[in-house]
Amino acid sequence: CLSNKQRKPKTAILPQYIIIVYKLSSATELRLMVVGSSGPSQFLLTNAILGRQEFPKDVTSISGSMKSTGELAGRRVVVINAPNIYDKDISQAKRKMELRRSKCLSIPGPHAFLVAFDMEDISLNDFNTARLMKERFGRQCLRHSMVLLAYEGNLEEAALEDRVRKIDWYLRELIEKYSGRFHIFRKNWRDRSKERELLQKIEWMVASSAGAYFSSTTFQKAEDSVMKEEKRLRKQKAAEIEKAWDEMEKQYVEEDLFFQKDAYTANISAEIRAKAEIDNSWVRTSLARGLGTGFFVGAVLGALVGSIEGPGGMVLYGLIGGAVGGSGGGTAQHAIV
Incomplete structure (x- = not known):
């Protein structure tokens, strides 16, 4: 159990984080950032939200960020997955790059962060x-967050909620970090009996924030980078688009021509947007900096070890250390922003 000192909230507010409020209508798609500590929970949750097997049941981690679209109880949703927070199989630089990429995939910002845990396997890392x-993501992101507990068993919903609220103290401690908001979902994505309840909880949480989606300076930076990349790609494809329009003008007239141009423009715009979200200067810079820091730290450590064997050893071990540090992606960096 955490001590009172550990549970005491910090009062300092970091100035670089802000929340921007926008009204959300029922017709607007919900952007959901699904977060996992470790293991398969976040991927099982994505399957449960979309009602299809987006991830195989045995998937416990992914190396890159993904964006999936679908419906939850008739409401259009976009689900963004990034590597698990405690995934040990990726380097610090790769993790930083995928964090930035996940922000680009969810611009202008997620309406909700859904934080998935296994109800039967809560670890210290989860806390x-x-x-x-x-x-x-930003200090205020927990105001937009809800705990999702994966469960596989035969207990009824009332008994499960009693476990969370009254019986298992560690589950109660966990959800208190997210203002007590939680939902229990079945690991079997084919069970759609609670999808309406889940949607309502998400919509209520969004409504409690005045219909806002979450944003911060880094999400704004992500949006700016995506827009800049879109502009670059459009300029790159200008000749191709003009040629396609010329061909359409030879084949179609009036309403048919308008329809064909409109459909082509929509497809090209969607393709450019998808590419810009996955790869842009902000995403690329994060990896380059991570590798550069790793190379520098590794080279310094290697040179120190090699100095024992003289000048030749300093050069040899410095090169080896730089290579190892570069491949490790800058593990000396602590903050991921």
Whole structure:
């Protein structure tokens, strides 16, 4: 159990994080950032939200960020997945790049962060997830967050909620970090009995924030980078688009021509947007900086070890250390922003 000192909230507000409020109508798609501490929970949750097997049941981690679209109880949703917070199989630089990419995939910002845990397998790392989320997404992101507990068994919903609220203290401690908001979902995505309830909880949480989606300076930076990349790609494709329009003008007239041009423009715009979200200067810079820092740190450590064997050893071990540090992606960096 966490001590009172550990549970005491910090009062300092970091100036670089802001919240921007926009009204959300029922016709607007919901952008959901699904976050996982470790293991398969976030991927099982994505399957449960979309009602299809987006991820195989045995997937416990992914190396890159993904964006999926579908419907939850008739409401259009966009689900963004990034690597698990405690995934040990990717480097610090890769993790930083995918964090930035996940922000680009969710611009202008997610309406909700859904933080997935396994109800039967809560670890000490899970209790640190809220702190890491504030560091990586922004201090106020927990106001837009809800705990999703994966469950596989035969207990009824009332008994499960009693476990969370009254019986299992560690579950109660966990959800308190997210203002007590939680939902229990079945690991079997084919069970759609609670999808309406889940949607209502998400919509209520969004409504409690005045219909806002979450944003911060880094989400704004992500949006700016995507828009800049879109502009670059459009300029790159200008000749191709003009040629396609010329061909259409030879084949179609009046309403048919308008329809064909409109459909072509929509497809090209969607293609450009998808490419810009996945790869842009902000995403690329994060990896380059991570590799550069790793190379520098590794080279310094290698040179220190090599100095024992003289000048030749300094050069040899410095090169080896730089290579190892570069491949490790800059593990000396602590903050991910």
